[in-house]
Amino acid sequence: MTSLPSHPIGVFDSGVGGLTVVRALMDRLPFENIIYFGDTARVPYGVKSVATIEHYTQQIANFLQQQEVKMLIIACNTMAAVAADKVRASANVPVLDVIEAGAKNAVAHTKTGGIGVIGTPTTINSNAYARAIHQLNPACRVYSQACPLFVPLVEEGWLDHAVTRLTAQEYLKPVFVESIDTLVLGCTHYPLIKPLLMDICGDRMQLVDSALSIAAQTAEILQSRGLANPAHQIPDYRFVVTDLPVKFQTIGERFLGRSLGKIELAQL
């Protein structure tokens, strides 16, 4: 099956976080059709075994390819860390993932070679960012810091709250003593607290937002492969989830920065 420029971009995550990637894509590529898939029935992936994560990730990639996506974007750090290679090996469309995108952007921007990465404990323990960064430039020094409370704080909506500020100061304290000029937001929830993090970091370091990185790389790939949608009309956005928790709509719209519209339920 040949991909057409009118085909949608497929973006997927274990839950709601990948909507920050969709938001970045909507801003960067306002004429592209997008299907978002959130595996809300089986979230969180971080606590599952590698075999299970690979299996679930492949199921979602297959589902999206059946919807004739022209490109796959893994907007979940856990899936990217564990299963990106498998998806790439079997997919017949280009595959981008948040870890590779964030790593590329960090390596391109660092001047001193000192890169910090913040993420969930699962992402940090996987060491996937450090591997991706070193694959691009072995001279870089990577300092990783798990920030387990950021996801619950973002989901609570405390985006500019004294508690979040105090928590961020605590987590970033060890990062600040390292010689780092670039900090990768290694979790799709973190763009929502970017203003607060920028405020705390001041001019100590620049932030790399994987969602923006992936949107920029998507634009390049679509252009270079002649897959950019030439139709300049309102695009079609689909949001597919495997379960519809009460909070999905509320939290989802906060992540997306706009209304979600109709949400479809799918069984894998």
Place this chain on the structure above:
Amino acid sequence: MTSLPSHPIGVFDSGVGGLTVVRALMDRLPFENIIYFGDTARVPYGVKSVATIEHYTQQIANFLQQQEVKMLIIACNTMAAVAADKVRASANVPVLDVIEAGAKNAVAHTKTGGIGVIGTPTTINSNAYARAIHQLNPACRVYSQACPLFVPLVEEGWLDHAVTRLTAQEYLKPVFVESIDTLVLGCTHYPLIKPLLMDICGDRMQLVDSALSIAAQTAEILQSRGLANPAHQIPDYRFVVTDLPVKFQTIGERFLGRSLGKIELAQL
């Protein structure tokens, strides 16, 4: 099959939280054998459908009855809210649950009839504490407050941290303006921040710890049914989980207040 006093007490939870109940049982009933079952492969239950929670809960209750427990304790608020009646209907041993235990204790202690309940969003949304309290005394007024950040804060180990203090002050602000003299800790994680909560509440209200309530009720039931273990020797403690995440041992020992020893893996 007849229960013997030497048979163990079966305690279960979706994860690690129910270990605070085990800790209270160890302190109150130091000669009782205990089996703890944590369904760590399928945690968290809060996001799952009622049918799934009922099914999983029944599987665990059956597993523990196959281990010849003389009593079942549902040490998980989600399972207690959703599936306690089903477990009671099918079990051939006494069944206690944290919600009923907390509600009984709160009703027994309130002087003004004003009872506050704090818990996870799932527990609070289920309204199970309010129902259990009203079943015991319809004159009570119940004020419920979800505290989504307490579980991640406890799991982060920030038990006496400025962030936790600030978060608790924020969550308890609306509780303090209600006429409440008794506050139920409606989550098995909360006993770990009881000192901090007591400090913030001061003499405004007394705290009801469901773990202590259930240990007291267990002692009564064992006594009245002639099921208390007469052997005054070191008891046997078993800890069974469905998956062994790295953090289970660390967090578990913090919850239990002592070493976990060997942890068994089981498939349901």
